[in-house]
Amino acid sequence: MSGWYSGRMAATESAGTARRGLRADALRNRQRIVEAARQIFEEQGLDAPLDEVAERAGVGAGTLYRRFPTREDLVEAAFEDELLRVAAITEEALRREDPWAGFCMLVERLCAAMATDRGLSDLLTVRLPTSQVAATMGERHAQALTQLVRRAQEAGVLREDFVPEDIFLFLMANAGVTQVTRHAAPHAWRRLIAYLLAACRAGHSEPLPAAPTPLQTERALLGHAETKGLRPTGRDGQNKS
């Protein structure tokens, strides 16, 4: 949103489409498209119709497809800075002195980011490996992640059989919860994570965040069903055959 294109990255050119040599109006439109995509993806997930992105950006569909030939190109451009921010979480967690606090921080911050951004949620689970950005980011952080886990285990606060891949397991679980509860019980995922962190800890068990009420649960499921593809089916009367 702020400095999504900083000059130092010009060499990397990770977004798949050349940025240099663009005419002024082309560059302007590119920015508007990326910003619109970021919003739409955050609201609707990575499967959102691209025409809607073009509309919000105020450009024609042709402009969008010319600049970003595939959906993946657009996804990469839209989440470039967001992924950097996510990546920074691991390093920030490593800077914490308390190994357990660092570990919890990683899980909680990752899940929190996914809870507020459907696109990011898709990106970190379903689509992770199809994205070039994610690949490089994953490389860059697999090491930090392993380090964070090992440090907590050596401190004796994390169970020995925990493996770094479990983080992804947790992210998938988190995605499953947020996908359904996002609107009616936006904090349900915190309870899931609290359970999982309690299970990771060698011993102990801390009080859980409030559970969603039955009403919240019901509305979570209902609301999500309405949001997804379950429209009134278009049929008005019975067929009189």
Place this chain on the structure above:
Amino acid sequence: MSGWYSGRMAATESAGTARRGLRADALRNRQRIVEAARQIFEEQGLDAPLDEVAERAGVGAGTLYRRFPTREDLVEAAFEDELLRVAAITEEALRREDPWAGFCMLVERLCAAMATDRGLSDLLTVRLPTSQVAATMGERHAQALTQLVRRAQEAGVLREDFVPEDIFLFLMANAGVTQVTRHAAPHAWRRLIAYLLAACRAGHSEPLPAAPTPLQTERALLGHAETKGLRPTGRDGQNKS
């Protein structure tokens, strides 16, 4: 598959479409459609194209839509017996003497059923409240569920702040994991559930099932992305603009 239509249910008529008074060929086709739907839904989830159901059933699209005007009608008919089987799990768990074993059995069996049946997974999370069957089944078992939880808590083996709604939380999390890992790491969900059960228990922590290897994790994500909407995009060469 075997006795999905037992005469004693004729009074209930829960499937939304009348079954009595159907001509012989109509009834035959109805059965074939329901069986085909059960298979397709199990393989592809509840959003599978209905034409595919018609094709596998060996009937025309018109026949399918005449018998089941909405997708929900077909879903209900297809999962009628499956839901009864799921419902029986709770009662079976209650018949176990050990409260903790009963509780674990409930969670594990529910999740196992979801892991092998995409349609059931959808039904128990995303679409649960839109289904009439699920509503009645939910009524019937909310009580047994509460009883199972309370029993375990009174025995001192289940943490006091666990609530029956947490079961749904676990199911959503399980759905999130199985959705992604179904093909490449079909047992990843067991590890998640083991974590969650460990967290539920008041104290203790048992060894976890094997974690998915990095290769499995990668293939899980890749395979799932291929299966879902990420086809080759239809474009072959670069656009030469």
Place this chain on the structure above:
DNA sequence: TACCAACCGGACATAATTCTCCGGATTTCA
């Protein structure tokens, strides 16, 4: 200022899915 290359945008072709219509075939019952 004037020209050309680059770019814009919407109309259009394509594809997938849902749902309907109706001529023709089949079953049932007298």
Place this chain on the structure above:
DNA sequence: TGAAATCCGGAGAATTATGTCCGGTTGGTA
């Protein structure tokens, strides 16, 4: 057996999303 009620099935209209094409416009440069 024969007629009438019922049902079948595929063609096709409507909808939604994707990706392309081309006439017209704009920005940059001489």
